[in-house]
Amino acid sequence: MSDTHHITVLLHEAVDALDIQPSDIIVDATLGAAGHSLLIAEHLGKGGTLVALDADEKAVAQAREKFMKVAPNVRLWNANFREIGPLLEQIGYDKVDGILADLGWRQEQFGGDDSKGGGKGFSFRVDEPLRMTYGDPESYAFTAHDIANAWEADSIATILRGYSEEKYAWKIAQAIVAARAEGVIETSGQLARIIEAAVPASYRHGGIHPATRTFQAMRIAVNDELGALETFIAQALAHLAPKGRLAIITFHSLEDRMVKHAFRQAAADGKGDVVTKKPIIPSDDEVAQNPRARSAKLRVFSRNDS
Numbered sequence: 527m528s529d530t531h532h533i534t535v536l537l538h539e540a541v542d543a544l545d546i547q548p549s550d551i552i553v554d555a556t557l558g559a560a561g562h563s564l565l566i567a568e569h570l571g572k573g574g575t576l577v578a579l580d581a582d583e584k585a586v587a588q589a590r591e592k593f594m595k596v597a598p599n600v601r602l603w604n605a606n607f608r609e610i611g612p613l614l615e616q617i618g619y620d621k622v623d624g625i626l627a628d629l630g631w632r633q634e635q636f637g638g639d640d641s642k643g644g645g646k647g648f649s650f651r652v653d654e655p656l657r658m659t660y661g662d663p664e665s666y667a668f669t670a671h672d673i674a675n676a677w678e679a680d681s682i683a684t685i686l687r688g689y690s691e692e693k694y695a696w697k698i699a700q701a702i703v704a705a706r707a708e709g710v711i712e713t714s715g716q717l718a719r720i721i722e723a724a725v726p727a728s729y730r731h732g733g734i735h736p737a738t739r740t741f742q743a744m745r746i747a748v749n750d751e752l753g754a755l756e757t758f759i760a761q762a763l764a765h766l767a768p769k770g771r772l773a774i775i776t777f778h779s780l781e782d783r784m785v786k787h788a789f790r791q792a793a794a795d796g797k798g799d800v801v802t803k804k805p806i807i808p809s810d811d812e813v814a815q816n817p818r819a820r821s822a823k824l825r826v827f828s829r830n831d832s
C-alpha cells in the first residue's frame with residue numbers, strides 16, 4: 527500500500543452500532559487517527575462526552591487539535607485499553623453508554639512501502655531498532671529485541687505457530703538463533719533478512735512478504751495483545767450502563783474468536799444480548815478502496831436494561 531495514511535475501517539457501521547444519543551458518554555478505546563472518534567463526536571451534543579484513548583502517545587498528541595470545534599466534552603488519554611476499568615473509575619465515569627475498539631495498528635505506525643517506519647521496529651520494510659512495543663518499552667516484560675536475541679528456538683517457534691500460523695516456524699526460529707553467532711540482532715531490517723534467507727525461495731515470491739507472519743507474531747507476543755483484549759472485554763462489559771453497547775472490530779481470527787466467545791458467554795451469563803449474530807464485514811466497495819479492510823469483522827454486544 528503506497529498510501530501511508532490510515533483509512534478508518536467500517537466507519538459508519540461501527541458508529542451506528544453504538545446507537546449514540548446526544549447526551550451519552552462514549553469511549554473510543556483505540557483513538558488512532560481519530561476517524562471513528564470524530565464521527566462519534568458529531569453524534570454527541572453539548573451534554574455528551576467522548577473519552578478516547580490510545581497506547582501510542584503520538585496518536586493522542588496528533589488528535590488533540592482535531593477536536594477543537596466539536597460540541598461534546600472530549601477527554602483524550604495516552605493509556606492501554608487493558609486499563610480501561612481503572613481509567614474510567616479514576617476519571618469519574620463508572621458507567622458509560624458505548625465503547626468502541628478498532629484493534630490493530632495504523633499504517634503509519636508500521637511504515638508503508640515507501641514511507642519511513644513509525645520508529646518502533648514494527649515494519650520489516652524499514653531498518654529500525656527492534657522493539658515492537660506500542661508504549662514505552664521500559665514498561666514491557668520483554669521486547670522484540672529480547673525475543674530475537676535471548677529466547678530459545680522452541681519458544682520462538684511456539685509464538686510463530688500460535689499467533690500467526692507460520693508454516694516455517696521452526697526453520698525461522700532456528701535461523702534466528704543461529705544468526706546470534708554473527709552478533710546481536712539490533713534492527714527490524716536485520717531480522718527481516720534472516721527470515722528471508724531461512725525460508726524456501728517459493729515462499730519469498732508468494733503473496734505476502736516472508737517476514738509478515740513472524741513480525742505479526744512477535745508484535746502480538748510483545749504487546750500481549752490477546753491478554754489485553756481479554757482483560758479489556760471483561761472490564762468494558764462491567765462498565766456498560768444499561769442498554770450500553772460494546773463494539774469491537776478485529777483483523778485476525780484469534781481476536782475474532784476471542785470476541786465471539788466472550789460475547790456469547792456474557793449473553794449466557796444474562797448480561798445482555800449479542801447484537802450481531804454474524805459479524806458485520808466491509809462492503810466490496812470498501813475493500814476495493816482500502817484492501818486492509820478485507821479481514822475486518824465487527825461484533826456488537828448490548829447490555830441489558832438493568
Ligand SMILES: C[S@@+](CC[C@H](N)C(=O)[O-])C[C@H]1O[C@@H](n2cnc3c(N)ncnc32)[C@H](O)[C@@H]1O
Pocket residue numbers: 532533534535555556557558559560561562563579580581582585605606607608628629630631632660754
Ligand atoms: C486501527 S487503529 C484505530 C484507528 C481509529 N479507529 C481511526 O478511525 O483512526 C488502532 C489503534 O489502537 C491502538 N492500540 C492498539 N492496541 C492498544 C491497546 N492495547 N490500548 C490502547 N490502544 C491500542 C494503536 O496504537 C492504534 O492507534
